[in-house]
Amino acid sequence: MTQARTYQHTPIALIGGGLTTQVLALSLVHSGFDFIWFSGPQDSQTETKDTRTTTIHHAGKMMLDALGIWTSLQEPACPITQIAVSGTQQATDRNKRWPLCWEQADPPMAWVVSNQSLKTACKTEINIQLSKQKILPVSIETMTIGQPNFLLDSTGKSWGCDLVIACDGANSLLRKQAGFTVIDQSRNETALVTSVHTERPIGTIAYQRFLPSGPLAIMPTSTQTASIVWSLPNSQAEALSRQDKNSFEDNLNAAFGNYLGRLTPASTLLTWPLKPHFCPRISKPGFILAGDAGHALHPLAGMGFNLALADVAILLDCLQNAACSGLTPSHASVAAAYQSRRKLEILALTFATQGLNRLLTRKSGPLYQMACIGMSFLGQLPAKRLLSDLAMGGRLASAPLLSGQLRSSESK
Numbered sequence: 188m189t190q191a192r193t194y195q196h197t198p199i200a201l202i203g204g205g206l207t208t209q210v211l212a213l214s215l216v217h218s219g220f221d222f223i224w225f226s227g228p229q230d231s232q233t234e235t236k237d238t239r240t241t242t243i244h245h246a247g248k249m250m251l252d253a254l255g256i257w258t259s260l261q262e263p264a265c266p267i268t269q270i271a272v273s274g275t276q277q278a279t280d281r282n283k284r285w286p287l288c289w290e291q292a293d294p295p296m297a298w299v300v301s302n303q304s305l306k307t308a309c310k311t312e313i314n315i316q317l318s319k320q321k322i323l324p325v326s327i328e329t330m331t332i333g334q335p336n337f338l339l340d341s342t343g344k345s346w347g348c349d350l351v352i353a354c355d356g357a358n359s360l361l362r363k364q365a366g367f368t369v370i371d372q373s374r375n376e377t378a379l380v381t382s383v384h385t386e387r388p389i390g391t392i393a394y395q396r397f398l399p400s401g402p403l404a405i406m407p408t409s410t411q412t413a414s415i416v417w418s419l420p421n422s423q424a425e426a427l428s429r430q431d432k433n434s435f436e437d438n439l440n441a442a443f444g445n446y447l448g449r450l451t452p453a454s455t456l457l458t459w460p461l462k463p464h465f466c467p468r469i470s471k472p473g474f475i476l477a478g479d480a481g482h483a484l485h486p487l488a489g490m491g492f493n494l495a496l497a498d499v500a501i502l503l504d505c506l507q508n509a510a511c512s513g514l515t516p517s518h519a520s521v522a523a524a525y526q527s528r529r530k531l532e533i534l535a536l537t538f539a540t541q542g543l544n545r546l547l548t549r550k551s552g553p554l555y556q557m558a559c560i561g562m563s564f565l566g567q568l569p570a571k572r573l574l575s576d577l578a579m580g581g582r583l584a585s586a587p588l589l590s591g592q593l594r595s596s597e598s599k
Contacts, residue, residue, distance in 0.1 A: 193345065194337065194345035194346055194347040195344065195345070195346055195347070196335070196346070196347045196348075197221070197222060197223040197321075197346060197347075197348050197349075198220070198221050198222065198348075198349045198350065198515070198516055198517075199215065199220060199221065199222035199223070199348065199349065199350045199351075199352065199516050200222065200223055200225060200327075200336075200338060200346060200348035200350070200351045200352070201215070201222050201223070201224040201225065201352050201354065202225050202327055202351065202352065202353050202354060202355050202361060203225075203226070203227070203353065203354035203355040203356065203478070203480075204226045204227040205354065205356060205478065205479075206305065206306065206309060206492065206495075207354045207477055207478030207479070207492075207495040207496075207498070207499065208224070208226070208354040208478070209309040209310070209313060210251070210254065210256070210309065210495075210496065210499050211352065211354060211477065211499045211502070211503075212224050212313065212317060212322075213254045213255075213256070213309070213312055213313065213316055213317070214254060214499055214500075214503045214588065214593075215503070215506075216316050216317055217254060217316065217593055217595075218503060218506075218507060218593070218594065218595055219595045220506065220510075220516070223321045223322075223323060223346070223348075224317075224321065224322045224323065225323050225325055225326065225327055225338075225340060226322055226323065226324055227324065227325070227326050228324055228325065228326060228341070229324045236303050237301075237302040237303045237306065238302075238303070238380075238381075238382065238454050238455065238457065239302045239380055239414070239457065239459075240299050240300060240301055240302060240406060240408060240414040241299075241300050241302055241305055241492050242267070242297050242298070242299055242300075242393075242406060242489035242490070242492075242493070243264070243297060243298045243299075243300055243492070243493065243496075244296065244297045244490070244493045244578060244579055244580035244581075245294055245295065245296060245297060245579040245580055245581070246493075246496075246497075246579060246580030246581030246589040246590070247492070247493045247496045247497075247580055247589070248264075248297075248298055249589065249590060249591035250496055250499075250500055250588045250589050250591065251496075252591060253588060253591045253592065253593045254312065254588075254593070255312045255315075255316070256305075256308045256309055256312055257308070259307075259308035259309075259311045259312055260300065260304050260305065260308045261304050261307055261308065262300075262301045262303075262304040264298040264299060264300045265298065265299045265391065265406075265407050265408050265409060266295035266297075266298055266391050267295055267296050267297040267298065267299065267391055267392070267393045267406070267407065268290055268291060268292040268295050268296065268391040268392070269288060269289070269290040269292075269390075269391065269392040269393070270288065270289055270290075270296070270392070270393050270394075270395070270578060271285035271287070271288045271392055271393070271394050271395070272285065272287040272288075272394075272395045272396075272397075273285050273287070273394075273395070273396050273397070274397050285394075285446075289578075291578070291579065292391075294579075295391065296578040296579050297393075297489070297578060297579070297580075299393075299406045299407060299408055299414065301408075323340070325340045325341045325342055325344075326340065326341045327339070327340055327341070327355075327360070327361065328340065328341055329364065330351065330361050330364045330365065332365055332471070332473065332474060333473075334473065334517070335347040335348055335349050335473070335517070336348045336349075336350075336351045336473055336474065338351070348473075349473060349515055349516055349517035350473055350474070350475065350515075350516040350517045350521070351473065351474050351475070352475045352477055352502070353365075353474070353475065353476050353477070353480045354477045354478045354479075354480055355480055356478075356479050356480060357462055357464065357479040357480070357483050359476070359479075359480035361474075361480070362466070362476055362480050362481075365471070365474050367466050367468060367469075367476065368466060368467055368468070369464050369465075369466055370464060370465055370466070370467065371462070371464050372463040372464055372465070372485075372537070372541055373461065373462050373463060373464070374420075374461075374544075375420060375421050376401060376418050376419060376420060376421065376424070376460075376461040377418075377419060377420075377421050377424035377425070377458050377459065377460050377461060378416050378417065378418050378419075378424075378458070378459040378460075378461055378486055379415070379416075379417040379418075379419065379424055379427060379428060379456060379457070379458060379459075380414070380415065380416055380417075380456070380457040380458075380459055381414075381415055381452050381453075381454050381455065381456045381457065382408065382412060382413065382414050382415070382452070382453045382454040383405070383412070383413050383414075383415055383439075383450045383451060383452055383453055384411060384412055384450070384451045384453050385411050385412065385413055385447040385448060385449075385450060386411075386447065386448025386449040386450070386451075387411075387446075387447045387448040388410050388411050389405070389407045389410070389411060389412075389413050389447055390407065390410065391407055392407060393405070393406050393407060393489075394443075394446070394447075395487065396442070396443060396444075397543070397544075398442055400419050400420065400423055400442075401417070401418035401419045401420065401544070402417075402418050402485075402487040402543075402544060403415065403416075403417045403418075403442055403443055404416045404417075404486070404487060404489065405443065405447070405450075406489065412453065413447075413450075415439070415450075416486050416487075416489075417439070417442070418461060418485070418486065418487065418544075421460075424458060425458075428456055428458050432452060435452065435456065436450070436451060436452055439452070461485065461486070462483060463483050463484055463485045463537075463540070463541065464482070464483050465481070465482040465483075465533060465534075465537045466481050466482065468526060469481040469482070469525070469526060469529060469533075470522035470523075470525045470526045471522055472517065472518075472519040472521075472522050473517040473522070474522070475502060475521075475522065475525060477495065477498040477499065477502060478495040478498060479491075479495070481498065481529075481533070482494060482533050482537065484536055484537065484540050485540040485541060485544055487540055487543065487544055488536065488539070488540050488543075490536055490540070493580055494532065494533065494536060496589075497529070497532060497580070497584040497586070497589065498529060499588070500584070500586035500587075500588035500589045501525060501528045501529060501584060501586045502525050503586070503588055504586040504587060504588070505521050505524040505525045505528070506521060507594065507595075508524070509521050528584070528586075529584070531583055531584075532583035532584040535583055536583075
């Protein structure tokens with residue numbers, strides 16, 4: 188006789204300790220779902236101050252506001268009301284207009300937020316809202332897909348879970364154990380990240396230059412400060428990161444041009460290996476991938492975390508719709524709806540970012556020239572309104588939470 192497996196049961200198991208997991212945990216508790224959050228060991232969450240920034244589009248801002256996160260930010264977020272884009276050979280001196288510009292001021296298209304402020308705000312709300320929830324500071328070692336799914340945590344305890352939501356990052360162990368296909372889109376690139384002081388006011392304009400070596404983004408953080416993300420081949424990024432401050436400053440200014448006057452580095456230079464990827468499928472009955480576990484974008488568009496926020500909003504809506512119909516979180520319709528509703532935005536942004544990076548970082552050639560002509564042409568058309576709409580979010584992915592509406596699982 189086979190001995191029955193002894194385990195503790197939970198309807199939903201949330202796996203991971205990053206920002207996506209934290210936002211999802213708050214969404215679930217606000218909506219009345221029963222879950223256990225396996226957040227990982229406490230020592231793995233002890234970090235030095237994060238000096239990076241995150242760009243949150245308008246829909247994401249409304250979502251974070253509904254969850255109480257936005258109002259808990261300790262540092263003010265900087266609005267983005269204009270976006271300016273230039274190709275490799277297109278001039279960016281202070282006397283010329285950038286070839287592609289569009290704007291949306293009321294409300295702003297997006298906001299630039301300090302990563303540290305965002306993390307602190309999430310933790311503040313978690314301490315308030317999840318005080319009675321089970322947050323286990325353990326990791327998951329193995330998973331067996333079934334009905335229920337079986338998890339073994341790092342203390343040796345077994346769990347039976349109707350729905351497993353894996354938010355365990357780009358190198359997701361659970362994704363691998365569940366047998367999901369991952370399409371790697373890496374180009375051996377590294378991002379250099381730092382903050383700068385701008386000689387001329389940057390205001391609320393975000394800039395993107397496509398250079399032969401890779402795209403350079405400058406995002407406003409205040410009137411005369413900004414965050415830069417400069418994507419480069421690994422060898423060039425390593426060489427630049429080893430330079431002294433003055434040499435790096437000279438190279439940065441040569442790359443961007445003098446549109447904002449002199450750019451002066453104002454924080455430690457960070458290096459960030461880029462490993463964009465996506466999974467053609469991000470769900471199966473009883474199992475969901477969210478955030479970087481399911482997709483990671485090239486940073487040129489600043490949309491990576493916004494894609495994760497849409498995962499959370501749409502998954503929550505799928506769970507709530509199922510609950511209103513008397514269905515469990517593990518019902519096959521939840522996974523099917525999530526897959527269907529996430530497919531368009533994930534594929535569109537994945538191939539758009541990869542395509543732009545490959546096309547506009549060319550030095551020359553007919554394809555590059557056509558792209559530059561098209562960029563200038565777009566700058567003269569009402570199509571700019573479409574670009575603004577896409578930059579604001581909520582167009583390729585729609586869910587109540589992305590409009591700032593938070594409903595309980597009993598609502599219809």
